[in-house]
Amino acid sequence: MSGASARTVAFDVLRAVDESDAYANLLLPARLERARLSSADAGLATELTYGTLRRRGYYDRVIELAARRPVSRIDEPVLDALRLGCHQLLTLRTPSHAAVNESVELVRSAASRSAVGFANGVLRTIARARPEVWRQRVADAARDDDDLLASLHSHPTWIVRALRHALAAEHREDELEALLEADNAAPRVNLAALPGVAVRPEDSEPDRYSPIGFVWPGGDPAAIVEATGGAIRVQDEGSQLAAQILVAARPPAAGERWLDLCAGPGGKAAVLASAAAAFDVRLVANEIVPARLELVRRAVAPVGTVVELTERDGTVIGAEEAAGYDRVLLDAPCTGLGALRRRPEARWRKAPGDVPELTRLQASLIDSAVAALRPGGILCYVTCSPHLAETRVQVSDALRRHPLQLRELPTQDVVQSFAEHPLDLAGDPAQVQLWPHRHGTDAMFVALFEKM
Known part of the structure; x- marks a missing residue:
């Protein structure tokens, strides 16, 4: 099929992301399968979708300058088509006639006749200047240093500040631009071979740190996942390490009882x-959301009958089963700021006002996890976010609430004990903060505690 079909698929996914809060990583594969695109066009549709979502903030700044109006005054279907055009003109450097004409056709299919002329004029204005010129124009229009980084690296300003503070806590603030750039780079497909039921393919590239992980050499990994019944599964290396940290915190003893409190x-x-x-x-x-519990069921199916699935509110499990577990993994609901490279639309959906509600939930889940642990039991607190309110502050608050029950464990030593290569870690030895730019993983945070 033609490149125009690839653009249509990308446009349809962008519209669904805006209109119904769809997730591109879930919707795009289904749309590609339905469209039956060639490998080349499927690759183009994928790049157009994710590239446009990642760079959306920057493209909006360019569009505002070219259109001489705020993007809030542009109809959403027209704006999505303009963003696609920007990605082709400014990043992919697609010939201007193709990028402009195909984007205008998308507007023609979704908006009014007057919008077609407007979109054509805006895109031709953008096409007349080199990408470097537009970058300088956007930079010149920035209000301050944080706004400059936010505009050029396509992150909301509040997220730039949150990431700056998180790096500053490690005395690594000079890595901020590298982190923002890593968020905008397409991650390689990472998989895990579940020990005991699968082995890593011989021709694969092993992960640098996770003993069970490897990088997929290219193409769609669905075939190997299906062929192994899920014993080989797509999973970020940081996620693998977080789970392995709980296992490695102490040699497991037969008969122990473990709880994954928020398993989906x-x-x-x-x-x-x-x-x-x-x-x-x-x-x-345990998982409170039925659809996510079904995903857990599929994920653990290759391992057999060692897993019991429950659908309960994690905040009350501690009261219902006090001192019932030897180890608890709390992968807490969070802002997800650590996975922006894989879920680029998430940066545009979150707001500073989301943080207080999430941190209250995290605190309630921590309290429940502590109650669920037996004396001597281990809690592994995980978030896929480096935001200090969800990481260091949450840990210090938990220690204040439970001064006679919790003590920190040397989490950095634990992960270094089984990692394939030493990790460059900074900050508190009781906490592990992974980073896309430094480790090639999601920005996963892990802290171990022992219940006294």
Whole structure:
């Protein structure tokens, strides 16, 4: 099929992301399968979709300058078509006639006749100047240093500030631009081979740190996932490490009982389940959302019967099963700022006002996890976010609430004990903060505690 079909698929996904809060990583594969695009056009549709979502903030600044009006005054279908055109003109450097004409056709199919002329004029204005010129124009229009970074690296300003503060806590603030650039780079497809039920393919590239992970050499990994019944699964290396940290915190003993308190969508539960099978441990995987619990069910299926699935409110499990578990993994709901390279639309959906509600939930889940632990039990607190309110502050608050029950464990030593290569870690030895730019993983935060 033609490149125009690839653009149509990308446009349809962008519209669904805006209109119905769809997730591109879930919707795009289905749309590609339905469209039956060639490999080349599927690759183009993928790049157009994710590239446009990642650079949306920057493209909006360019569009505002070219259109001489705020993007809030442009109809959403027209704006999405303009963003696609920008990505082709300014990043892919597609010939201007193709980028402009195809984007205008998308507007023609979705908006009024007057919008067609408007879109044509805006895109031709953009096409008349080199990408470097537009970058300078956007930079010149920035209000301050944070706004400059936000505009050029396509992040909301509040996220730029949150990332700056998180790096400053490690005395690594000079890495901020590298982090923002990493958020805008397409991550390689990473997989995990669950120990005991799968082995890493011989021709694959092993992960640098995770003993069970590897990088997919190219193409769609669905075939190997299906062929192994999910025993080999797509999973970020940081997610793998977080689950392995809980296992490695202390040698497991037969008969232990483990709890994955917020298990959906099941990646970490699958890693824990494979360890549970190896050490004769029972694992309870809990998830309050039914659709996500079904994902957990599929994720742990290759391991067998060592897992019990429950659909409960994690904040009350501690009261219902006090001192019932030897280890608890709390992969807490969070802003997801650590996975912006894989879920680029998330940066445009979150707001500073989301943080207080999430941190209150995280605190309630921590309290429940502490109650659920037996004396001597281990809590592994995880967030896919480096935001200090969800990481360091949450840890210090938990220690203040439970001064006689919790003590920190040397989490950095634990991960270094099993990692394939030493990790460049900074900050508190009791906490591990992974980074896309430094480790090639999502920005996963992990902290271990022992209940006294």
